[in-house]
Amino acid sequence: MQHNGIEFNTYFKNFPDQNGYFGKYGGAYISEDLKNAMAEITEAYFTICKSSKFIGELRKIRREFQGRPTPISYLERLSNSIGNVQLYVKREDLNHTGAHKLNHCMGEALLAKYMGKKKVIAETGAGQHGVALATAAAYFGLECDIYMGSVDIKKQAPNVARMKILGANVIEVKEGLATLKEAVDAAFKAYSKEYKDCIYCIGSVLGPHPFPMMVRDFQSVVGIEAREQFISMTGELPDAVVACVGGGSNSMGMFAGFLNDPVDIYGVEPLGRGTKLGDHAASLKFGSEGIMHGFNSIMLKDEQGEPAPVYSVASGLDYPSSGPEHAFLHDLGRVKYDVVNDEDAVNAFFTLSRLEGIIPAIESSHAVAYGIKLAKELGKGSVLINLSGRGDKDMDYIIEKYGIR
Numbered sequence: 001m002q003h004n005g006i007e008f009n010t011y012f013k014n015f016p017d018q019n020g021y022f023g024k025y026g027g028a029y030i031s032e033d034l035k036n037a038m039a040e041i042t043e044a045y046f047t048i049c050k051s052s053k054f055i056g057e058l059r060k061i062r063r064e065f066q067g068r069p070t071p072i073s074y075l076e077r078l079s080n081s082i083g084n085v086q087l088y089v090k091r092e093d094l095n096h097t098g099a100h101k102l103n104h105c106m107g108e109a110l111l112a113k114y115m116g117k118k119k120v121i122a123e124t125g126a127g128q129h130g131v132a133l134a135t136a137a138a139y140f141g142l143e144c145d146i147y148m149g150s151v152d153i154k155k156q157a158p159n160v161a162r163m164k165i166l167g168a169n170v171i172e173v174k175e176g177l178a179t180l181k182e183a184v185d186a187a188f189k190a191y192s193k194e195y196k197d198c199i200y201c202i203g204s205v206l207g208p209h210p211f212p213m214m215v216r217d218f219q220s221v222v223g224i225e226a227r228e229q230f231i232s233m234t235g236e237l238p239d240a241v242v243a244c245v246g247g248g249s250n251s252m253g254m255f256a257g258f259l260n261d262p263v264d265i266y267g268v269e270p271l272g273r274g275t276k277l278g279d280h281a282a283s284l285k286f287g288s289e290g291i292m293h294g295f296n297s298i299m300l301k302d303e304q305g306e307p308a309p310v311y312s313v314a315s316g317l318d319y320p321s322s323g324p325e326h327a328f329l330h331d332l333g334r335v336k337y338d339v340v341n342d343e344d345a346v347n348a349f350f351t352l353s354r355l356e357g358i359i360p361a362i363e364s365s366h367a368v369a370y371g372i373k374l375a376k377e378l379g380k381g382s383v384l385i386n387l388s389g390r391g392d393k394d395m396d397y398i399i400e401k402y403g404i405r
């Protein structure tokens, strides 16, 4: 299938290119010593991860440890409440640890093991990526250093406890505002000293090449499974596919299964409290081209051109940019990007819980809210939503801030 001059039949062969570019986005804007480290990972990725031994072992892990394939559920009561449309969810909430993040963490940690590394390093903001990586490290017997800002350590006590129970070292970062950005800087700095013995494991389709490609490929299991399952359930493709976009990994995994199909694809960004800079994290909607954290993409900037402060009720969506492949698909028009605010996401959180017995992560609730809105507009056909995670982690905060709805 062609779209704006791009042939999607051969898309994954051509994007990213050799230097890690999706059109003008992506690349690797890093120091010389990290360039060597990235070249080593890229080389290992193309040899090790494409080998049948690696693929076979990862498949077995997905089946026996992660609980894959995750099912697709038909949302009967929600669909009936709207009318003549069918809504479905891909249940990444049923993945071990309760979200899609383990899909790429198991891949990255397995690669570390094959490369003979002893340790994995990462940063974490809300702690979700740290927990998933600590889980993978425990599984493979790797050391695990997680860099986390002091402010986030205080805010995310349960996830800090989980990481410690799983045997990870949580390293406090006290510099600057002591949140995600400082944690990324500290983790990269440590990595550039230690890269011979460890690999950096990025939490989304972000960072320098080869990470956006690698994380997409590990996450594409979501879209590949979903496409097959949907066809065997209904006999056809969905009319539309929807996923929430923070850094962009659950969405890229889902979209990868459908880019070459006549399916409308929607990425949903968080509009937070509103359209003013600082009140949202809708980088593709309101941002402009720029380089941060080692890659070129579309980002939200302050007056100095630095990454702007962002906000969303969903801490997993709270990032001032998105992966370079999203920026590319955005400009190309193959994926439509739109926004959902806090209020509508919270309503969807309760709607899915009440009507279907599924408590969604507040991140995923953005996709659910958009899927409902889209289904109402379409008035017919089918919509498949990626339910990136479960909402247990969000319950206390939502009840405290919004009450029971």
Ligand SMILES: *Cc1c(COP(=O)(O)O)cnc(C)c1O
Pocket: 099, 100, 101, 128, 203, 204, 205, 244, 245, 246, 247, 248, 249, 250, 251, 316, 317, 361, 363, 364, 388, 389, 390
């Ligand atoms: C981290 C997270 C996200 C956002 O990350 P992406 O890389 O955009 O997928 C979405 N949903 C859940 C449940 C998460 O934990």
